[in-house]
Amino acid sequence: MFEKVMHELKEHAPFTLFGALTGIILMFSLRNIPHEVAYNLFYVFHPLHIGLSAFVTTSLYRMYLLNEKPGIKMFLKVIAIGYLGSVTIGTLSDSLIPFWGEILLNMPHRHVHVGFIEKWWLVNPVAIISILIAYRRPFTKFPHAAHVLVSTWASLFHMLMAADTAQAVSYFGIFIFLFIAVWLPCCFSDIVFPLLFIKDKSVLKGCCHG
Numbered sequence: 001m002f003e004k005v006m007h008e009l010k011e012h013a014p015f016t017l018f019g020a021l022t023g024i025i026l027m028f029s030l031r032n033i034p035h036e037v038a039y040n041l042f043y044v045f046h047p048l049h050i051g052l053s054a055f056v057t058t059s060l061y062r063m064y065l066l067n068e069k070p071g072i073k074m075f076l077k078v079i080a081i082g083y084l085g086s087v088t089i090g091t092l093s094d095s096l097i098p099f100w101g102e103i104l105l106n107m108p109h110r111h112v113h114v115g116f117i118e119k120w121w122l123v124n125p126v127a128i129i130s131i132l133i134a135y136r137r138p139f140t141k142f143p144h145a146a147h148v149l150v151s152t153w154a155s156l157f158h159m160l161m162a163a164d165t166a167q168a169v170s171y172f173g174i175f176i177f178l179f180i181a182v183w184l185p186c187c188f189s190d191i192v193f194p195l196l197f198i199k200d201k202s203v204l205k206g207c208c209h210g
Contacts, residue, residue, distance in 0.1 A: 058082035059138035101177030
């Protein structure tokens with residue numbers, strides 16, 4: 001398991017680096033947007049991130065259970081793993097790590113936004129619908145790539161909410177926190193978390209989602 005996790009983190013680092021770079025480009029282009037616009041864009045990309053994360057987490061776990069007979073027990077287990085793996089880790093990626101960065105970078109308007117509580121009526125249904133779709137038609141390759149990019153942009157707009165348009169920002173510092181906020185949580189959510197619940201570890205040989 002440890003070797004597989006390290007392999008996956010290494011394989012996903014270049015694409016995550018690309019995602020963080022797109023975030024810096026977006027930040028340079030949108031550095032003067034008002035707080036309200038950044039807030040609204042966060043609540044476009046954060047629910048989308050949660051939906052993609054729920055889809056990939058559920059799909060990966062479901063694909064390892066293809067040989068098992070479907071039933072209510074499996075269904076409830078898939079729902080629980082898909083929800084916890086996406087909502088909790090997605091909140092860490094989009095809100096908590098960016099908020100930590102805002103504190104360390106001394107950004108003036110820092111505030112943590114927890115989507116599944118603050119806008120529960122939006123984030124939670126998106127997660128549940130994505131889980132249900134993935135349960136019936138699981139696949140992972142494109143959703144995981146999209147997940148990494150969308151997570152980067154959600155984290156970015158959380159940090160843009162904390163920035164002062166009249167104040168210079170540390171692009172290098174934000175780049176570092178964008179990379180951390182996406183690389184570890186997204187790979188853990190999409191790859192490691194569902195595998196923790198696989199009883200037959202022999203199925204872990206090879207990369208399961210290309």
